[in-house]
Amino acid sequence: MSYLRVSTSRDQSVESQRHAIERAGWAPAKMFLDEGITGRRIDRPGLQSMLEWVRDGDTVVVYSLSRISRSTTDLLGLLERLDRQGVALVSLSESVDTSTPAGRLLVTVLAALSQFEVDTLRDRTLAGLEVARAQGRVGGRPRALTPEEVVMVRGLRASGVPAQSIAVRMGVGRSTVYRALEQ
Template structure:
């Protein structure tokens, strides 16, 4: 079993020394690092660490928030590690998914994350239903209003092309074709 470390600081001004020292002290054979926001999906150090870790290894971070952009991302990453037979350990929170207690704590975090996502989904549905009950329909408003459609039909009847009518009315030709029901040309 090899401990593979991963450290991340958000900006170039921040110093990863504290994290690196903790990872080396925890016995990491190799440590990867990033100087990037946790919100970024493209973190080369993390990708290299995930690629380097083999079955039976443990990915070690100083804190949970160093690994995941969000709780769902963290859960997804740890689940992917588990699927490959790689454990996860967070030094600060003392979570180690290679032990039964560590798996329990991590699954509690996962359950809380799922609960939070379900609440958000439920609130969104309730908000959409309330808006629909008030006659509000979601989505963008149509670019081609009834008045513009009427004027476009008049212009086309006078001999202008759809493209010329759209230009005069300051709307896109594709939108006008769609409103006219002729499809995009």
């Protein structure tokens, strides 16, 4: 069986993972998948179904360890649970097979390196944001309405114009109008 997961990104698809698994010679009878769910969540429905389905002697195939877990702690806990159930994990990207002692060692080392990479990326991102703020740059989406337009929205609403009409007139969504009124 296999487990496939894609994050919340709209650009991702499980098809590339499925194709890689089949191309590697694994033709799983059962595929479990989670779409639009971050790997940081342990309560993923597809993962939970897979964990309930597996039996002693089964092998779970994943495209990459990052598809099944995003933290070292969760991955090691998951591996321990699979091991207790007599289930092996094969990861194609890392060439890991936990049915062997060397595979179990390698997956532990790779999990630690993956966590290090995540932590390092987070630190670099935070440092970059701090530098940008110090230079007066603020990230995020640009405001839909200028301060002058917010004043106009409030004036229109005060004169009894419905929020939907204001939204159409200003070229924004109704929720933007309501946010402007709350400011």
